[in-house]
Amino acid sequence: MKDLVKVIIKNSGIIEKNEALFCGVNETQCQAIFEIGRAKRISLKELSEILLLDKMTMSRTIEYLAKNGIIVRSMKQEDRRYATIVLTKRGEEIFKRMEKRVENYYDRVISSIPDNKKDQVTESLGIFMKALDKNKCC
DSSP, rough: HHHHHHHOOOOOEEEEEEHHHHHHHHHHHHHHHHHHHHHHHHHHHHHHHHHHHHHHHHHHHHHHHHHHTTTTEEEOOOOTTOOEEEOOHHHHHHHHHHHHHHHHHHHHHHSSOGGHHHHHHHHHHHHHHHHHHHHHHO
């Protein structure tokens, strides 16, 4: 059930809005921190695809995070167009605080569901997720 709740909440953007306020960054920067933290090391291209951001927004986001000591970019010598991104120690601390707050949030949401209804909710969420997968928007 927790995995389904995570997917629905992640897709809704609820967390990014609340966590962004907590961390003093905007929603896009918050999402980037989450994805970099989850991946440990990610290319700029991969991050852009996950976040569905255009080049300009991605560049501004990464520039802000780098200037504020949250991430480090590194370029491959053989291909200067390929940049990998990792969290700095400061970025890792922010990510861990965010991750802990998010896990606590998931736990609170799940604990709010009566025990005798959890199986029903899990089944219904599974059906709902399959319906979303079958019917992609736009």
